[in-house]
Amino acid sequence: MLKKPEILMTPGPTPVPPEVLLAQGSPIVYHRGPGFGEVLRHVTEGLQWVFETKNDIVTFTSSGSGGMEAAVVNLFSPGDKVLVVSVGNFGNRFKKICDVYGLEVDFLEYEWGKTAKAADVQKALKPDHRGVLIQHSETSTGVVNDIESVAKVVRDHPALFVVDSISGVGGAPIKVDAWGIDCAIGGSQKALMGSPGISFMTISPKAWEANKVAKCPRFYWDWAPVKKSYERPDPETPYTPAVHLYMGLAEAIRLLRDEGLANAFARHAILSRAVKAGVKALGLDLFGEDPERAVCVTAVKCPEGIDGDKLTALIRAKYGIIFAPGQDALKGKIFRIGHIGYLERSEILQALAVLELALDELGYPVKRGDAVAAAEEVFAQA
Amino acid sequence: MLKKPEILMTPGPTPVPPEVLLAQGSPIVYHRGPGFGEVLRHVTEGLQWVFETKNDIVTFTSSGSGGMEAAVVNLFSPGDKVLVVSVGNFGNRFKKICDVYGLEVDFLEYEWGKTAKAADVQKALKPDHRGVLIQHSETSTGVVNDIESVAKVVRDHPALFVVDSISGVGGAPIKVDAWGIDCAIGGSQKALMGSPGISFMTISPKAWEANKVAKCPRFYWDWAPVKKSYERPDPETPYTPAVHLYMGLAEAIRLLRDEGLANAFARHAILSRAVKAGVKALGLDLFGEDPERAVCVTAVKCPEGIDGDKLTALIRAKYGIIFAPGQDALKGKIFRIGHIGYLERSEILQALAVLELALDELGYPVKRGDAVAAAEEVFAQA
Numbered sequence: 001m002l003k004k005p006e007i008l009m010t011p012g013p014t015p016v017p018p019e020v021l022l023a024q025g026s027p028i029v030y031h032r033g034p035g036f037g038e039v040l041r042h043v044t045e046g047l048q049w050v051f052e053t054k055n056d057i058v059t060f061t062s063s064g065s066g067g068m069e070a071a072v073v074n075l076f077s078p079g080d081k082v083l084v085v086s087v088g089n090f091g092n093r094f095k096k097i098c099d100v101y102g103l104e105v106d107f108l109e110y111e112w113g114k115t116a117k118a119a120d121v122q123k124a125l126k127p128d129h130r131g132v133l134i135q136h137s138e139t140s141t142g143v144v145n146d147i148e149s150v151a152k153v154v155r156d157h158p159a160l161f162v163v164d165s166i167s168g169v170g171g172a173p174i175k176v177d178a179w180g181i182d183c184a185i186g187g188s189q190k191a192l193m194g195s196p197g198i199s200f201m202t203i204s205p206k207a208w209e210a211n212k213v214a215k216c217p218r219f220y221w222d223w224a225p226v227k228k229s230y231e232r233p234d235p236e237t238p239y240t241p242a243v244h245l246y247m248g249l250a251e252a253i254r255l256l257r258d259e260g261l262a263n264a265f266a267r268h269a270i271l272s273r274a275v276k277a278g279v280k281a282l283g284l285d286l287f288g289e290d291p292e293r294a295v296c297v298t299a300v301k302c303p304e305g306i307d308g309d310k311l312t313a314l315i316r317a318k319y320g321i322i323f324a325p326g327q328d329a330l331k332g333k334i335f336r337i338g339h340i341g342y343l344e345r346s347e348i349l350q351a352l353a354v355l356e357l358a359l360d361e362l363g364y365p366v367k368r369g370d371a372v373a374a375a376e377e378v379f380a381q382a
Numbered sequence: 383m384l385k386k387p388e389i390l391m392t393p394g395p396t397p398v399p400p401e402v403l404l405a406q407g408s409p410i411v412y413h414r415g416p417g418f419g420e421v422l423r424h425v426t427e428g429l430q431w432v433f434e435t436k437n438d439i440v441t442f443t444s445s446g447s448g449g450m451e452a453a454v455v456n457l458f459s460p461g462d463k464v465l466v467v468s469v470g471n472f473g474n475r476f477k478k479i480c481d482v483y484g485l486e487v488d489f490l491e492y493e494w495g496k497t498a499k500a501a502d503v504q505k506a507l508k509p510d511h512r513g514v515l516i517q518h519s520e521t522s523t524g525v526v527n528d529i530e531s532v533a534k535v536v537r538d539h540p541a542l543f544v545v546d547s548i549s550g551v552g553g554a555p556i557k558v559d560a561w562g563i564d565c566a567i568g569g570s571q572k573a574l575m576g577s578p579g580i581s582f583m584t585i586s587p588k589a590w591e592a593n594k595v596a597k598c599p600r601f602y603w604d605w606a607p608v609k610k611s612y613e614r615p616d617p618e619t620p621y622t623p624a625v626h627l628y629m630g631l632a633e634a635i636r637l638l639r640d641e642g643l644a645n646a647f648a649r650h651a652i653l654s655r656a657v658k659a660g661v662k663a664l665g666l667d668l669f670g671e672d673p674e675r676a677v678c679v680t681a682v683k684c685p686e687g688i689d690g691d692k693l694t695a696l697i698r699a700k701y702g703i704i705f706a707p708g709q710d711a712l713k714g715k716i717f718r719i720g721h722i723g724y725l726e727r728s729e730i731l732q733a734l735a736v737l738e739l740a741l742d743e744l745g746y747p748v749k750r751g752d753a754v755a756a757a758e759e760v761f762a763q764a
């Protein structure tokens with residue numbers, strides 16, 4: 001059987017552009033000196049651009065979860081009281097990290113599929129909260145929280161506002177300066193089209209002040225030496241970075257700059273609408289209370305009698321397209337179609353066509369072409 | 383001016399083979415499922431092979447320093463008493479990490495250039511030491527400690543034996559099982575010929591027991607979820623790994639297996655002898671009390687009137703070969719030639735010839751061809 005590379009329509013990693021692959025496959029650049037200095041400068045300036053911020057950027061060779069831990073240990077001390085807002089798996093992860101470091105967590109937990117409400121956050125906020133931690137795009141459910149409205153509530157409070165935008169940044173707007181986010185966290189492998197292995201975050205002046213007194217133990221994640229290394233004439237990192245991934249990420253950011261940020265957001269929004277129109281045309285229901293906001297990942301309820309794990313496994317094995325299954329309580333009950341990163345219209349049509357075939361094979365009544373037709377309609381109107 | 387890729391004759395990263403670059407430049411494999419499972423299995427089995435161990439392996443997307451932190455936080459609790467043996471910069475780093483986590487450090491510190499002595503370790507070991515931490519190859523000085531003899535001293539003591547072999551593994555033997563090392567740490571970017579961004583370590587049953595009661599806070603570095611994820615039918619990592627770097631490392635390990643471990647050690651030893659013969663033929667002195675052991679990195683004393691930073695900068699700028707300058711107190715006073723990883727005999731001759739030219743340009747009296755001739759003699763005899 002001909003085996004082509006699988007197409008990743010997951011919430012990340014996403015397909016990696018050939019330009020990025022070529023950069024990663026180029027001879028290595030030494031991590032001290034002008035060569036890597038230029039790569040790192042491109043990356044940090046590009047990240048400021050995509051986060052719409054003048055704040056400092058630090059990066060780490062790690063997964064996005066490592067970036068979440070870095071934010072917590074650099075901003076807080078054991079015993080600090082924080083408000084963690086959770087709408088899914090990654091919100092729970094924030095709580096877990098805070099628990100590990102002995103923070104006192106007030107937990108504003110929503111049923112999976114719900115979107116966080118600014119009014120709830122306002123009600124939950126107490127004067128002694130040192131931080132509010134929340135997801136921008138919650139990968140497990142596709143929910144994209146309204147960070148702008150939550151930011152308005154947090155802005156008048158001394159708490160630091162920490163936003164995990166790992167699967168959000170580049171896919172949906174996150175205006176760090178305009179909204180007043182103290183620390184926004186991202187990852188290389190989602191809408192930014194890089195390969196996994198780099199996490200990064202923005203640091204506001206207020207966050208730097210907090211960092212000076214934060215007592216959580218940290219070595220690898222410590223921001224201060226990172227900043228110092230970045231300020232050398234040839235910027236570098238304190239410890240040997242994943243040089244090739246930075247070379248790739250610099251290239252991915254260049255592609256995104258060529259496209260333009262507004263265009264990238266528009267592309268993601270249109271792909272999202274097309275996916276949603278397609279699955280609805282098959283009679284499937286979207287998961288979550290506010291699916292129209294879910295521009296990065298579409299979560300779909302499995303119809304009666306169809307197991308989501310079986311469906312995604314079939315599509316992967318037979319057609320080489322990877323959708324993500326549901327996690328934890330949603331295992332088998334939903335499947336998730338990622339439409340961030342290096343994806344274009346025709347690939348959405350391809351994926352929806354395959355979904356039709358697979359549902360049909362599993363015994364769900366499908367009128368062939370309906371999903372594709374509905375998505376085509378979205379594209380034709382756009 | 384024609385700009386070819388620079389040749390990294392540093393203590394790491396080292397040149398990355400084309401086979402590894404091709405793997406890193408291939409379409410991404412999804413990190414859940416059989417594709418990545420096979421990559422991860424290759425990597426962990428290969429690492430067991432190179433460490434000569436049946437112990438478990440865990441890997442992290444991080445620099446080697448992250449791996450050092452992972453070892454500390456997984457094995458110890460705040461207040462635990464440990465013995466840190468330092469012969470240079472990375473020994474000091476082990477102390478710093480232990481300090482950060484509130485361990486009580488007894489510090490056996492040698493002057494830079496000295497090799498650790500088993501007798502000193504025996505004398506310094508106290509009954510309540512929970513661990514002994516030491517470098518195999520100390521990158522800052524080139525010193526390769528005699529881990530086998532130190533291991534004999536630690537073996538009869540309840541302390542865990544933790545060895546940073548980041549720039550050692552693959553370059554010089556490290557027999558984890560035979561010597562009784564509880565946790566040996568390595569990195570992808572040194573003698574193993576991978577690209578930087580993956581750290582890994584071996585974990586003995588005794589280390590696993592210690593892990594169960596170790597109280598240092600940890601999330602990303604936590605070994606337990608890594609082990610659990612590795613034991614799935616398709617092995618995976620708990621958080622999204624640097625997939626492409628694992629694909630590259632699997633390829634690098636395949637190259638090393640094709641060469642054979644004994645052959646790789648012999649290659650590194652011969653390259654090391656040739657470098658040392660070459661610099662000595664120019665009248666330069668080797669740095670360190672036991673340079674013949676320094677099979678990974680050769681540290682050379684700068685002659686009177688020659689600044690090591692200027693010398694390495696000149697060689698890099700004019701000839702595209704990167705030697706490493708001295709660190710900290712040795713800044714300007716030594717330079718370091720790395721000869722681990724993807725390097726062969728002719729490149730040693732090339733580097734020594736360039737060294738002759740550069741020393742001559744800086745006013746040091748050189749008889750052209752002397753270093754090259756001495757190295758050739760080593761190769762001819764080998």
